[in-house]
Amino acid sequence: RKIRVIMAENNLTYLAEFVLLGFSDLPNLHGFLFGVFLVIYLCILMGNGLLIVITKVDPSLQTPMYFFLGNFSFLEICYTSVTIPKMLADLWSQKTTISFVACAVQTCFLYILGGAECLLLAVMAYDRYVAICKPLYYPLIMNNKICIELVVASWMIGVPILIEETYLIFSLNFCGPNKINHIFCEAPPLLKLACGDTYKIEVSVHVIALLFVLIPFLLIFTSYLKIITTILKLPSTSGRTKAFSTCSSHLMVVTLFYGSGSIVYLQPRSFQSAESGKVLSLFYTTVTPMLNPVIYSLRNKDVVAALRKLLPKSIGSLNN
Template sequence: MVEDNLTRVTEFILLGFSDLPNLQGFLFGIFLVIYLSILTGNGLLIVITKTNPAFQTPMYFFLWNFSFLEICYASVTLPRMLADLWTQKRIISFVACAVQACFLYILGVAECLLLAVMAYDRYVAICKPLFYPLIMNHKVCVQLVMVSWITGVPILIEETYQTFSLNFCGPNIINHIFCDAPPLFELACMDTYKVRISVQVVALLFIITPFLLILASYIKIITTILKLPSTSGRSKAFSTCSSHLMVVCLFYGSGSTVYLGQKSSHSATSGKVLALFYTTVTPMFNPLIYSLRNKDVIAALKKLFPKCLRS
């Protein structure tokens, strides 16, 4: 009876960066440039890895899938942020908020799993080079990508349903840049302990498990590389892994702090900054990291835009 009498929230207000009123135009310009950079950079990686015959290998197959994933991941949050900065309305409906959060979780988990798959690919290439064509054949690569995309879908839909099934009776102001579970828990008009635990368990499952697989792969990789007799061989082996390792550090460093950290471990402002890292900075730097660390990619870009790059 009490719950029936509560006024249920039908829309939320995303505060975003409203505490910086004099910088709204500047922030809009910055995030617009970032979003266009993400679309252009990752789009170029997709084009060159799909069209260049030299890139028809498992490593680049995973790379173009990862680049496409980065575009999707950034598109869940950045267009909404840009619209809020431009219109200053910052209002998002209850359903739109739930959809945004659900896609954010699904794509975030897909990114964790795909990073683990890419680490496994490097492990097989360096530690078992003779068996690499047999183990990482095209069918296996496609299956690994499909598993990365769909594994977490049913669980994350259920987690989103649990979060948005909480009673929200007001206030409806989310002190964040997009709809996410941690700030939403602060608005619930009921005990959220069980749902918080459920979210953390799922986060542990889909963040820590892939990370442990990545860690195990790199322990094996480093052990194998150090046993190589030639310095040039070690240098080449390290260079093939360094780009992936840098992306892993960027994504996991910020994401794990937000979802696995204690409630009091960071303020709302630092939470927004950390959220920007794993939703915008990683997708933006992904093509730069892989381009600057890969001579083949640089050569392909020069062929794609010979006049621009020569000038």
């Protein structure tokens, strides 16, 4: 159902709600998809929640690296909670409408939290650079105050920019169809529905994406270039292996998140298709947050040891 608000003075028509098409082309699979995404969401909550707990309670993980990991896990929970609950509600109720205001709020939070993830991943790369390339200065450079300031900066830097960007997107005149061929609200599918010239807004979206994707990525790339150069100079094989193992988890998460996100936001509009956009968006909003705890658990001996210490205690307390 299409609800419209008519502005008689300037003869413009504005949509009051959108329809998220989502998985409408797979009506017989809605129940199955609901179950799949519910399991994925629960895995994200439990996996990342467990990482937050162990980084707080285990004495061996009271280091900057795990402080950033705990914050990143919390950010992953917030990020997925912007999209997955609405997706689950749509699959369950078969009602896929979203109000204009709710769509704008979802887009805004998605961008703020996504931007914070990009920046925090860059901070985590810098932490590894200091730890491996300047180990003697590591406690001095990455002190508690600096770590907190870097996390706060990661969360807050993008807020005014991305609020303004969301305002510009939703200030466009959506006078045509109200069906968004996507699973949640974000710029690429929304711009296809806007009337009039959207070129300036599209350029703005790409510029903001470049700022929050390319600049942190270049910082990460530079950090790891210096890290790899330093590691290769280490005399012992065991030292090189240990140094690589502390970085491999972060590199895998960076590749998954940046790879899918950059394809969606940095490729020209003419090359974008609705179906590929859905798949890639699901990847960086759902799959990567689910894999984050798995990657860090499997690739990090300290995390595995902390989990082994925590889980028996939890099971014992339940038995008692």
